[in-house]
Amino acid sequence: LLHGNKAFVVNGGRADLTVVFAQVDAGRGWDGIGAFVLACPDGRAPDGLRAGERHRLLGLETVHAAELHLDGVFVPDDDRLRPRDNISAALGRLFARAALVNAARQVGLARAAYEYALGYTQERHAFGKPVAHFQAIAFTLADMHMDVESARWMVWRAAAAVDKAGDGGHAAAARLVAEAAVHANEAAWRVADNGVQLLGGAGYIQDFPVEKWLRDTKALSLFAPTDQLQQLAAASESLGHPLEAAWPSSAIQPIFT
Numbered sequence: 001l002l003h004g005n006k007a008f009v010v011n012g013g014r015a016d017l018t019v020v021f022a023q024v025d026a027g028r029g030w031d032g033i034g035a036f037v038l039a040c041p042d043g044r045a046p047d048g049l050r051a052g053e054r055h056r057l058l059g060l061e062t063v064h065a066a067e068l069h070l071d072g073v074f075v076p077d078d079d080r081l082r083p084r085d086n087i088s089a090a091l092g093r094l095f096a097r098a099a100l101v102n103a104a105r106q107v108g109l110a111r112a113a114y115e116y117a118l119g120y121t122q123e124r125h126a127f128g129k130p131v132a133h134f135q136a137i138a139f140t141l142a143d144m145h146m147d148v149e150s151a152r153w154m155v156w157r158a159a160a161a162v163d164k165a166g167d168g169g170h171a172a173a174a175r176l177v178a179e180a181a182v183h184a185n186e187a188a189w190r191v192a193d194n195g196v197q198l199l200g201g202a203g204y205i206q207d208f209p210v211e212k213w214l215r216d217t218k219a220l221s222l223f224a225p226t227d228q229l230q231q232l233a234a235a236s237e238s239l240g241h242p243l244e245a246a247w248p249s250s251a252i253q254p255i256f257t
């Protein structure tokens with residue numbers, strides 16, 4: 001029986017399948033987490049599962065995110081997911097891949113903002129020439145491109161390391177994943193911010209897409225694991241010992257739909 005509440009669930013209350021990570025053995029930390037599949041065919045939720053109001057978001061307006069309330073939801077044993085090895089290793093693999101997918105989205109967003117600003121600043125003339133030909137603008141465009149390229153290469157390098165590590169060795173790639181994820185978040189924020197700046201007033205109005213990318217990149221940078229946790233993971237590798245090991249609480253853990 002699952003009990004608990006979870007906020008910010010993408011497609012919460014709408015998805016046909018929902019995977020709930022819940023702690024079943026508090027003494028075993030990450031290894032005490034179970035993964036349970038809840039089927040909601042045609043929107044029919046099992047007894048005890050209820051979706052709350054849709055969250056109103058700063059960006060990503062098309063994303064339906066809502067709270068889920070679980071009050072004694074029965075899950076048959078057959079609907080418990082059992083990894084080949086152990087749940088903490090499976091969670092490590094899951095979060096590494098999820099972090100890289102999200103980082104790749106940030107690279108795409110940053111590229112879009114850079115390319116838009118590059119085009120706009122060549123077309124927009126002020127004081128007799130394209131604004132891109134003013135040094136301050138040109139230098140910013142160069143910085144934006146470096147952010148896009150460095151983020152892309154770090155994501156590719158980390159993804160290759162995860163593939164190479166295979167099922168058992170994702171920990172070997174943990175630092176590359178953490179650093180790629182944080183850098184992609186920070187780079188995308190800088191590029192989107194510069195995109196708004198280089199468009200001037202046009203950057204701030206909704207007739208142009210750059211203000212949306214600025215709002216969306218912040219939302220993406222809050223998907224789990226957050227920058228702070230990734231930075232702890234990266235620094236732990238550098239220092240050679242774990243920092244503030246994150247220990248799951250008895251509350252419901254992430255939910256994926």
Ligand SMILES: Cc1cc2nc3c(=O)[nH]c(=O)nc-3n(C[C@H](O)[C@H](O)[C@H](O)COP(=O)(O)OP(=O)(O)OC[C@H]3O[C@@H](n4cnc5c(N)ncnc54)[C@H](O)[C@@H]3O)c2cc1C
Nearest residue numbers: 008009010065219222223224226227228229246254255256
């Ligand atoms: C648009 C959107 C969609 C989402 N979709 C989903 C989804 O589908 N499924 C799902 O399960 N979740 C989803 N989330 C939730 C997301 O995973 C959490 O918001 C995220 O994990 C952070 O948790 P929190 O909000 O509880 O922050 P908190 O845990 O309250 O953290 C607050 C701040 O403290 C920092 N912090 C927390 N712990 C530590 C620590 N040990 N050391 C240092 N710093 C720390 C955090 O990084 C953050 O800056 C979504 C969130 C958003 C914004």
